Amino acid sequence: MLKLSIAIADEDALQSAFVVFRGFEKHIPIAAELGYNGVELALKKASDIKINNLDRLLKSSGLNVSCISTGQVFAESGYMFTDSDKNRRNILRDIYKDFIDLASNYGKLVNIGRVRGIIGDKNKKNCENRFIDLARELCEYAQPKDVTLILEPVNRYEINFINNLEEGVELLGKINMSNMKLMPDIFHMNIEDPTIGGELAKHIDHISYIHFADSNRLAPGWGHIDFKEVFEKLKLSNYSGWLSVEILPKPDPSSAAKQAIDYLKPFISRYNL
Numbered sequence: 338m339l340k341l342s343i344a345i346a347d348e349d350a351l352q353s354a355f356v357v358f359r360g361f362e363k364h365i366p367i368a369a370e371l372g373y374n375g376v377e378l379a380l381k382k383a384s385d386i387k388i389n390n391l392d393r394l395l396k397s398s399g400l401n402v403s404c405i406s407t408g409q410v411f412a413e414s415g416y417m418f419t420d421s422d423k424n425r426r427n428i429l430r431d432i433y434k435d436f437i438d439l440a441s442n443y444g445k446l447v448n449i450g451r452v453r454g455i456i457g458d459k460n461k462k463n464c465e466n467r468f469i470d471l472a473r474e475l476c477e478y479a480q481p482k483d484v485t486l487i488l489e490p491v492n493r494y495e496i497n498f499i500n501n502l503e504e505g506v507e508l509l510g511k512i513n514m515s516n517m518k519l520m521p522d523i524f525h526m527n528i529e530d531p532t533i534g535g536e537l538a539k540h541i542d543h544i545s546y547i548h549f550a551d552s553n554r555l556a557p558g559w560g561h562i563d564f565k566e567v568f569e570k571l572k573l574s575n576y577s578g579w580l581s582v583e584i585l586p587k588p589d590p591s592s593a594a595k596q597a598i599d600y601l602k603p604f605i606s607r608y609n610l
Contacts, residue, residue, distance in 0.1 A: 339578070341582070341602070341605060342373060342581040343358070343371075343581065344358075346379040354408060357590050358586070367591075373582075374403075375401040376400055379406045379408065380436070383405075401444070402443035403546070404446040404546055410429070416429040417452060417455065418453045418471045419498065420454060420467070433475050437475065440479075447487070449487065449520075450489040451491055454467075468498075476516050485518055488509070490502055490525055490529065505540075506519065520547070524554050534563075534567045537567065541575075548580075549584075556596035572608055
């Protein structure tokens with residue numbers, strides 16, 4: 338069964354954060370009123386949200402946490418899995434351990450997006466090995482907590498390390514941890530992958546979560562992606578899990594969030610029959 342989530346950050350989120358809503362207290366109830374099943378928590382650090390408040394908001398709204406997403410960690414501090422500075426990698430490791438602890442009770446999934454790092458003019462093999470070493474360490478920490486780390490391929494204009502699903506699958510093979518999976522983002526796939534639905538189907542065994550946005554990073558239905566084909570391929574692949582709306586808050590947050598669920602809900606309802 339498919340479930341639909343929407344990304345929400347705290348009120349102090351960076352302007353660059355790809356979230357519709359900012360402010361958990363106000364917007365978790367609004368997400369529920371719109372008909373979403375869950376919320377993706379877009380955090381800079383685990384303490385961005387207070388557990389007591391989160392429990393209260395989830396209970397009153399009837400929503401679940403779908404995932405902990407981490408794009409702001411890279412955007413704010415520049416921390417990277419591939420960093421040659423061991424002290425900075427250790428700080429990032431501790432930030433992620435806190436995310437894993439949070440996810441052990443809320444969502445069971447922690448995203449790795451641009452924070453994985455860049456290659457730049459450094460030795461690619463060394464950068465990849467640093468990523469693998471830290472990813473394995475975090476997967477080992479997460480395993481007894483039943484938490485999965487999900488690597489998000491990101492387009493070449495934002496980062497130059499793991500741009501498409503094929504590259505992600507290859508890296509997962511090198512990490513060789515059962516709780517390391519992929520988190521495709523349809524916006525990035527529209528730029529980097531040969532097809533969207535076809536690549537999702539091809540690599541479905543490695544996929545644990547999917548970001549939904551249209552070709553222009555606006556709400557689905559406001560760009561040119563063929564979502565009918567995407568849902569058809571997911572159906573044939575028997576995907577069951579979260580789809581999460583990660584879009585720009587344009588023309589305004591409420592309109593964007595409403596457009597996304599109004600457009601996607603009929604697809605999801607037919608899918609879940």
